[in-house]
Amino acid sequence: MISANVDEQHFLTSDWDPILSMDNHTMSFDVSAGFPPYIVGVSEQMPNLSFFSSKRHEASTHLVDNNHQTEPNLKGKKRKAVSNEVHIEVEQKKDGSPESAKSSKEKDEKKGKTSKHSKVNTQNADAGKDDYIHVRAKRGQATNSHSLAERVRREKISERMRLLQDLVPGCNKITGKAMMLDEIINYVQSLQRQVEFLSMKLAAVHPEVNFDIEQILPKGILHSKDGNAAATIGFGPGMTTSHSHLHGVIQTDVRMCSMPNSQISSTARIPNAWDHELQNVVPMSFIDSKDLNGDLKVQT
Amino acid sequence: MHNNKYLKENPNQPLLAYHFIQALTRINLAAHTTSTKQRSHIIKHAAYVSMAFAAGNKRTWTHAVLHNRFPIKTRFHRLSGSRRSFIVSLSRNKETLHQAHLLRSLVPGGHAMEFSSLLMETANYIQYLTAQVRLMQCIVEKFDMHV
Numbered sequence: 137m138i139s140a141n142v143d144e145q146h147f148l149t150s151d152w153d154p155i156l157s158m159d160n161h162t163m164s165f166d167v168s169a170g171f172p173p174y175i176v177g178v179s180e181q182m183p184n185l186s187f188f189s190s191k192r193h194e195a196s197t198h199l200v201d202n203n204h205q206t207e208p209n210l211k212g213k214k215r216k217a218v219s220n221e222v223h224i225e226v227e228q229k230k231d232g233s234p235e236s237a238k239s240s241k242e243k244d245e246k247k248g249k250t251s252k253h254s255k256v257n258t259q260n261a262d263a264g265k266d267d268y269i270h271v272r273a274k275r276g277q278a279t280n281s282h283s284l285a286e287r288v289r290r291e292k293i294s295e296r297m298r299l300l301q302d303l304v305p306g307c308n309k310i311t312g313k314a315m316m317l318d319e320i321i322n323y324v325q326s327l328q329r330q331v332e333f334l335s336m337k338l339a340a341v342h343p344e345v346n347f348d349i350e351q352i353l354p355k356g357i358l359h360s361k362d363g364n365a366a367a368t369i370g371f372g373p374g375m376t377t378s379h380s381h382l383h384g385v386i387q388t389d390v391r392m393c394s395m396p397n398s399q400i401s402s403t404a405r406i407p408n409a410w411d412h413e414l415q416n417v418v419p420m421s422f423i424d425s426k427d428l429n430g431d432l433k434v435q436t
Numbered sequence: 437m438h439n440n441k442y443l444k445e446n447p448n449q450p451l452l453a454y455h456f457i458q459a460l461t462r463i464n465l466a467a468h469t470t471s472t473k474q475r476s477h478i479i480k481h482a483a484y485v486s487m488a489f490a491a492g493n494k495r496t497w498t499h500a501v502l503h504n505r506f507p508i509k510t511r512f513h514r515l516s517g518s519r520r521s522f523i524v525s526l527s528r529n530k531e532t533l534h535q536a537h538l539l540r541s542l543v544p545g546g547h548a549m550e551f552s553s554l555l556m557e558t559a560n561y562i563q564y565l566t567a568q569v570r571l572m573q574c575i576v577e578k579f580d581m582h583v
Contacts, residue, residue, distance in 0.1 A: 331484075335479040339476035341576065
């Protein structure tokens with residue numbers, strides 16, 4: 137019985153995992169017949185399920201009937217518990233409480249399509265091993281694969297909107313997708329306008345100052361892997377007073393951003409790429425992507 | 437496999453500063469031949485390029501910036517008609533459609549992504565934009581103090 141439960145839970149997941157789960161677990165029913173082999177679980181794919189859904193639906197009802205035969209009383213007992221436990225799992229996420237609150241709210245919004253067999257419990261255990269998304273169909277919701285996929289997508293989008301909410305200042309109180317999007321768009325536009333304005337300012341200021349970056353920013357900072365190199369840029373041997381202000385720029389700027397683990401790879405080839413970029417400003421040459429990937433080992 | 441969320445790294449400020457200032461020195465070398473307006477355009481372009489360079493080639497927006505010269509000529513790749521209509525059809529609300537389209541035009545390479553990855557790209561883009569703006573403000577501040 138337990139194995140049947142596990143199988144069912146593994147089966148009633150989102151669209152692209154049945155192939156994988158069939159490989160991993162032995163299933164008693166023959167669903168494998170009609171599924172195309174190329175749909176394998178990667179979360180970002182757009183589900184293309186026009187012919188898929190009918191077969192899925194049959195199989196799911198078949199499965200659940202099995203379940204109901206063996207555990208007839210389960211549904212009655214766990215009726216209250218489901219609304220608290222049910223949540224949608226994304227990859228290795230273990231924190232379910234904000235999600236469950238949100239999903240119970242979502243459940244209230246849904247029109248009650250009373251499909252009795254759509255009550256399953258979530259499992260946290262082996263989320264880490266799989267790289268596809270486990271989706272639970274809540275009670276009173278359609279188990280159509282389209283709506284499952286839709287729900288996955290919506291959850292992903294709302295999760296990312298929450299991430300964006302932290303980035304954009306002053307968006308803590310705004311709820312709702314439309315207003316958030318407005319704020320985000322305004323913020324990006326204002327940042328881009330700021331860049332344009334500052335570049336105008338820099339162009340105006342620029343011809344008055346003649347500075348040499350070699351003297352100001354010693355190459356040591358870029359070769360060292362120490363996180364404190366930023367703080368100890370140091371006064372290079374050839375510092376004159378006219379260069380000191382720009383040195384101050386680098387120091388203040390670098391100190392004000394907290395970079396505890398800034399590891400910068402050796403810049404033997406970076407100047408070449410940059411020369412490449414800027415010497416032909418108008419007909420811009422492409423940076424070789426291999427150069428970029430090889431040099432930029434800074435983000436790990 | 438962290439397919440769903442990118443690691444939210446902090447922008448690499450020293451790298452950004454190094455490249456941008458190096459760009460400024462080079463631009464300054466040719467200051468006598470370029471007009472101020474032209475130079476502001478070039479500096480803005482250099483800002484975006486150094487931003488994209490500091491962010492790495494892993495992101496879609498950096499790729500669009502570095503290979504399509506995003507701020508100057510908005511010539512990034514657009515979705516083919518059928519795919520775009522499919523993506524569009526998923527959002528039933530007309531207002532969000534309009535907003536999504538606006539966001540796609542703002543973020544470089546935005547037209548070639550679906551909505552959830554567009555949001556991730558926007559987050560990353562905002563991070564690097566704020567870093568770049570802070571850097572430029574620092575530089576301008578220092579110049580203003582001494583002039």
